[in-house]
Amino acid sequence: GAVVSQHPSRVICKSGTSVKIECRSLDFQATTMFWYRQFPKQSLMLMATSNEGSKATYEQGVEKDKFLINHASLTLSTLTVTSAHPEDSSFYICSAGFDRDYEQYFGPGTRLTVT
Amino acid sequence: GQNIDQPTEMTATEGAIVQINCTYQTSGFNGLFWYQQHAGEAPTFLSYNVLDGLEEKGRFSSFLSRSKGYSYLLLKELQMKDSASYLCAVVSNDYKLSFGAGTTVTVRA
Secondary structure, three states: OOOEEEEEEEEEOOOOOEEEEEEEEOOOOOEEEEOOOOOOOEEEEEEEEOOOOOOOOOOOOOOOOOOEEEEEEEEEEEEEEEOOOOHHHHEEEEEEOOOOOOOOEEEEEHHHEEO | OOEEEEEEEEEEOOOOOEEEEEEEEEEOOOEEEEEEOOOOOOOEEEEEEEEEEEEEEEEEEEEEEOOEEEEEEEEHHHHOOHHHEEEEEEEEEOOOOOOOOEEEEEOOO
């Protein structure tokens, strides 16, 4: 149980375009979803936390107008990278969690390359 | 704020034991996780400690001392497939995980 999927697994886009990444909890209803970014040889950095039906909470330094997060249901959250630039190229990972459970269940990640 | 430290790299021989230390200073503590991450993949859960002491799970064990802000992950009978990055992460009161930079373990034959 507690499986999280992400789509797409890899995406290449041109500078200036937007890319949407989906995160789904397949066999449970996730109260909260988290979005992380990981640059090569670095650890995961939390970008934002989203709860179903409410606005996402962004970490300091993360541009909310550039990284749009929508958490429309208890099983789906999306991250849209708007007007992508090469420096946005990274590994984006989502995770999902339950209320009163500290464990997070990670998706397989999405490799974004902006050319 | 959160400050989580772990060594950058460790190398060990197949069949040996390696101990990865993690020290932390955090505002709010609700447990410490260890994850394994292979290159290009998402982290996979190894252990969770919230009480002091040692938790053993097969070849992997994890220890926590809350008073010292210290944890370690012990990997026994190392196998080549254990070559990976190991991440220490602390969960705070708001359910957020703060990760250390990760320790890259290389297992040599």
